[in-house]
Each structure stands twice: as structure tokens, then as C-alpha cells.
Amino acid sequence: MTGVDIIGTLLRADPAVLALVPIERIKAGALPDNVALPALLIRSTSNVERQPLKRGERTRNTERVTVSVRAANYRDQRAAMRLVVDCCAGRTGTVADVEAVSILTAGRGPDTRGPGDSFDQGQDFKVSFEA
Numbered sequence: 001m002t003g004v005d006i007i008g009t010l011l012r013a014d015p016a017v018l019a020l021v022p023i024e025r026i027k028a029g030a031l032p033d034n035v036a037l038p039a040l041l042i043r044s045t046s047n048v049e050r051q052p053l054k055r056g057e058r059t060r061n062t063e064r065v066t067v068s069v070r071a072a073n074y075r076d077q078r079a080a081m082r083l084v085v086d087c088c089a090g091r092t093g094t095v096a097d098v099e100a101v102s103i104l105t106a107g108r109g110p111d112t113r114g115p116g117d118s119f120d121q122g123q124d125f126k127v128s129f130e131a
Contacts (some may be wrong), residue, residue, distance in 0.1 A: 001096065001097075001098045001129070001131065002044060002063060003044060003063030003065040003127030004042050004043065004063075004065055005096060005098075006065075006095050006096060006101055006103070006129060007042050007103070007127060008026065008042050010088050010091065010103075011042070011067070011087055014083070014087040016086070016087070017080075017083045017084065017087050020079060020080055021039060021040055021080060025037075025038070025039040025040065026039070026040045026042070027040070027041055027042070028041075028043070029043065031070065034116075037070055037072040038069065038070060038071040038072065038076050038080050039070045039071075040067055040068070040069060040070075040084065041068040041070065042066070042067050043065070043066050043068070044063055044064070044065055045063075045066050045124065046063070046064045047061060047062070047063040047064070048062045048063075049061050049131075059130070059131055060129075061128065062128045063126075063127045063128075064106055064124055064125070064126055065124070065125045066109075066122045066124050066125075067084050067088070067122065067123050068122040068123075069081050069084065069122070069123075070114050070115075070118045071118060071120075072118060072119070073119060077121055081108075084123055085123060090103065090104070091103040098129045098130070098131075099130050100128075100129060101127070101129045102128040102129070103125050103126070103127050103128075104125065105123065105124070105125060106124040106125055106126040107124045108121065108122070108123050109121055109124070
């Protein structure tokens with residue numbers, strides 16, 4: 001399990017997110033060419049693994065995960081960004097059978113123009129979990 005999996009699980013289970021972005025447009029890794037908008041792309045930016053002192057011990061992972069919003073207009077971009085943050089920020093506990101999850105916001109990127117003159121922006125999350 002990764003931070004990308006954890007964030008993806010939360011986004012794909014949130015009714016408010018799914019009301020704006022259908023589940024088939026929430027992807028990890030890369031968005032397909034000519035994807036209908038709005039869409040969400042979830043990617044790992046960095047990962048820090050603590051090393052266990054003994055073999056087989058659980059370790060704490062902290063992964064920086066970026067959720068990029070791609071939308072046809074600025075209003076949809078802003079609405080999707082609000083929903084992503086509301087869905088994920090401040091979450092703790094067990095998510096997708098992963099224990100001791102903690103999710104904090106970790107910065108937001110600039111508004112940019114994406115493929116096909118789409119409106120793009122990324123939100124970073126710091127996702128910590130036991131592995």
C-alpha cells in the first residue's frame with residue numbers, strides 16, 4: 001500500500017467528489033489522452049521510509065502525494081480543489097486496511113494551463129502510515 005493508494009481510496013469513496021468527477025476519471029500515474037474533464041491525477045512526489053531496527057518490524061512511511069485537478073474552466077478547477085482538500089485533509093485512522101494513517105496538506109501549486117487549454121492545479125498531501 002502507498003500514499004497514492006490511500007488518497008485514491010478516499011477520493012473514490014467520497015460522494016461529493018464523485019458528483020463532480022466520475023470515478024473513471026480519478027487516475028493514478030497518468031491521465032489518458034483526451035480525457036473528459038474534470039479529472040483528477042494522483043502521483044507520488046517523494047517517499048521517506050524509516051528503517052526498522054529488527055527484521056519484520058513495521059515502519060512508518062511518509063509520502064508526499066500530489067493530486068492534480070484538470071478542468072475545462074477555472075470554476076470547476078476551484079470546486080474540484082475544494083472537494084479534494086475537504087475529502088483528504090486532516091484524515092486519521094485506518095484507511096483501506098492501512099493503520100495509523102495521518103494526512104496533512106503540504107502546499108498547493110500554481111494555476112497552470114494544461115493540455116488542450118485545460119485549467120490545472122496540484123494539491124500536495126503529506127501521507128503518513130504504518131507499513
